[in-house]
Amino acid sequence: MQKDKQDAQVAIIGAGFSGTIAAVQLARRGIDVVLVGRGDQAGKGVAYSTEDPAHLLNIPAAKMSAWPDRPDDFVDAIADEGFGPEDYVPRMLFGRYLRRILDESAVTLVERGVVAVARSDDAWTVQLADGRTIKAAALVLALGNQPPDALPFALQLPERLFASDPWGAAGRAAIAAAVASGGDMLVIGSGLSMVDVALSLDAAGHKGKLIALSRRGQMPRVSFPLRSEVPSSDPAPSGSLADLWRWVRTRSTEIDWRDAVDSVRPRTHELWRSLSEVDQRRFIRHARPWWDIHRHRVAPQVGATVKRMIKSGRMEVIGGRIKSLREMYGGIEAVVRRRRATEADAPQQFSVGINCTGPLHAIKHTNDGVLRSLLDAGLVEPDHLGIGLKVDDQARVIGAARLWAMGSLGKGRYWEIIAVPDIRVQAEMVADSIARELNDDAQS
Ligand SMILES: Cc1cc2nc3c(=O)[nH]c(=O)nc-3n(C[C@H](O)[C@H](O)[C@H](O)COP(=O)(O)OP(=O)(O)OC[C@H]3O[C@@H](n4cnc5c(N)ncnc54)[C@H](O)[C@@H]3O)c2cc1C
Incomplete structure (x- = not known):
């Protein structure tokens, strides 16, 4: 890892799990990438920079690899600490694992914080908190959740x-x-x-x-220990919130409710996309509190x-x-x-x-300098529900040139895009999408 070099092919703002893994994926493709974080959270972000050993992962170690194609990577990394695949380990161990991945990569890290961004000519200009700027051909927003509205x-x-x-x-x-x-x-x-x-x-x-x-x-x-054998059933129905709801309730009477909820998880993006806007809004208003406490255990x-x-x-x-x-x-x-x-x-x-009321709901209320500069300049738009940005299925911000938005900024399109198993897949997809675009550019 290098520090503080300026200007690159790609700039990523936000050095949590999303930004860090996307940056490393890009560096592995030979792309010059600068990762801009703030404070001392680089590589760890909000969830994994805690040094309190009482703060545990909320899913077992076996599901927390940073790489979609190497599912045992995190388990191998903590084997010497006496933990196994089924353990819910302290989150700081996951933070150290991520930091090690970043340190061993060719990514350039700048820990200055970003106050605004602008699009000029064919490049993005990233304005750092210390007054300096970085220019990049492509920009990735990996800002995580926005802090809650003031009460x-x-x-x-x-x-x-x-x-x-x-x-x-x-x-x-x-x-x-x-x-x-x-x-x-x-x-x-x-x-x-x-x-x-x-x-x-x-x-x-x-x-x-x-x-x-x-x-x-x-x-x-509360979760239960990792389980592999869950009796199969008809898949959860798409297209209607009422049908989906009925399916989860019926399934919860047949098997443990945790298994019923978890069986929806691998298809959450597809099911979410299949719902009408009315049903999505209905889910957020009425079903979300139930979903949150049963799904995020x-x-x-x-x-x-x-x-x-x-x-x-x-x-x-x-x-x-x-x-x-x-x-x-x-x-x-x-x-x-x-x-x-x-x-x-x-x-x-x-x-x-x-x-502790949880992340900001309406993106237009954000005070974040990066999002404010983009929203105010009309370079990005809130999604149809107003909870994130309008992105396509490769996390590209719709209507903006060479701009990608990861993690919870894509909530409106994906709904569940906040946990490691989802984000690691997205990071790989974003890196492929950027590499393709820069490559097309080089050839034209
Ligand atoms: C308490 C807690 C526990 C969790 N536990 C788990 C778990 O066990 N398993 C799991 O899969 N998921 C868990 N999650 C979900 C977790 O959010 C994701 O796994 C993942 O860490 C999200 O990473 P991110 O990079 O998208 O966001 P973040 O971690 O929020 O990172 C975004 C980073 O961007 C920085 N940033 C924002 N604005 C700027 C700016 N203008 N300039 C520079 N930097 C900026 C922020 O400071 C932050 O460091 C947990 C979440 C929380 C809050």
């Missing part, structure tokens, strides 16, 4: 009392502050990010209580820790809404109304809070 009821609170994002420095500081004070912590949201916060608090010996609040008060379900050990915390009274998951949130006695005071309750609970004191 209106928390706007008046300083970041030290209410962290707006669990993944940044403020999120880590909020956890440290809760542990140091021994006070209670309020988490808005009850999904995978909240579970990470709970694990960090537990591992650090937090003495207070964690209250997780979400509309329905539902948490991610936690490791069995993580489930056991959460259960222990709840049983011992150190954690409570509430379905309801915040009525008010304000600074009080050096911490925050929250008034919560529980789901179906006619009156709010008595005000509760917390030392800190964190917004």
Whole structure:
């Protein structure tokens, strides 16, 4: 890996799993590629830069190879650490594996962050946070999820009392502050990010209580160990959300519901594309909360820790809404109304809070400089659902020259494009698509 060389055939913005593996795939095809990340997440991104050993992968090691054609690569890489294919290993091991792949590649890494991009003549100009620029013939956006919208009821609170994002420095500081004070912590949201916060608090010996609040008060379900034998059945039907829903429910009565949900997974892209826009919107509005907690599950050990915390009274998951949130006695005071309750609970004191409501939904609300510059210049358009960018089936941004968008930016087209098994296939496809295009160019 080289550092800080400028200008290349391809620039990739975002050095998480998507950007890193796409960059290495391109370098393996002999293409000059510069990968632009920010902070110290290069090669690891948001999910795998945690150094907290309590944060585990949510799928077994056997499914986490970076390469579609070498399924045992990650398992081989961690064999010396005493882990096997069925283990849900600490996420930091996967981060180190990715960083090693990047270090051993011919990719150039620039860790400056990008504030804007522009298209001029036949090239993309990437504006770095330190004022310098990079020019490239092709550009790949691998920005990951956008941080959630600010919560209106928390706007008046300083970041030290209410962290707006669990993944940044403020999120880590909020956890440290809760542990140091021994006070209670309020988490808005009850999904995978909240579970990470709970694990960090537990591992650090937090003495207070964690209250997780979400509309329905539902948490991610727990996975079971890797299984290979699932009785076959008719395939899930395409074209109608109602039929698909009925199929999953019926199948869940015949076999374990986890197997029923997982049997839809290999065909998620095809099934999603087969639904009408009305059905896709219906899914997002009504079925998504159910899908998220059943499909994106936690490791069995993580489930056991959460259960222990709840049983011992150190954690409570509430379905309801915040009525008010304000600074009080050096911490925050929250008034919560529980789901179906006619009156709010008595005000509760917390030392800190964190917004774990999950990624930004409407892409047009993004504050990211890269996306803003592209959207504002009309170089990209939101997809038909407004949740990502308009891309084709090779992840090329529709209407833009030599621009590809990976991972969750393609949610509208693919829906499930956030986990390693999906993204590694996409990275290979994007590298092939770019190589083909640059090659055609060289020959014309
Ligand atoms: C807590 C958590 C646990 C997960 N566990 C698993 C798991 O066990 N298995 C699995 O398959 N999937 C898991 N996932 C899904 C995970 O998101 C994907 O596996 C994958 O890491 C997504 O990578 P990405 O590169 O698309 O996004 P990200 O990891 O978000 O990387 C995007 C990167 O782009 C950077 N960036 C954004 N804007 C700019 C800019 N303007 N300039 C420079 N850099 C920029 C960001 O800082 C970030 O580092 C998990 C996700 C989370 C959040």
